[in-house]
Amino acid sequence: MELLSISDEKDREAVEDILNKYRAERGFIKAPVNPKITSAWGDGTSASTVQRPLYAQQRLERQASARKFCDWCDNCIASMPKQSHQRLLRVRYCDGPETDTPDGDAMNILDISSATYTRRKKNALLAAAWYFGVTPRKSSEQ
DSSP states (O other), rough: OOOSSOOOOHHHHHHHHHHHHHHHHHHHHHHHHHHHHTTTTTTTOOOOSSOOOHHHHHHHHHHHHHHHHHHHHHHHHHHHHHOOOOHHHIIIIIIIOOSHHHHHHHHHHHHOOOHHHHHHHHHHHHHHHHHHTTSSSSSOOO
16 A cells, blocks of 8 residues: 655645745854854853853754754755756755745746746655655555
8 A cells, every 4th residue: 555645735835845944044054153152162161150141052052953954955855866856956945046036046047948947846846745754655564
């Protein structure tokens, strides 16, 4: 018995949510840190007996978890067998510029028409669903 996805559209939306979260987390990773926060952390000890600010520690922890999430997403995309799907997802979600029209920019970078882009994007998101764990995998035990 095979487990099949109920709705391809729901799978695409779930993958798109994951990739949009990737963009947000990647932005957080690349955001500059105020040097006043970390200037006293040279050897890992405080410069004084004053407790380190809690928000600085939380920021570093969130940055570490965001880096792990982004690495996981990068590995999922790299695992996809079709390079055209990999390239489209990387241009649109991972490496593309931060603008108001990311789809338009992706079409310009890939140099394809809007109809071709839309079709390839749908196929790439659906193919990525399996690698991101959104689509149930076939079960051989049932």
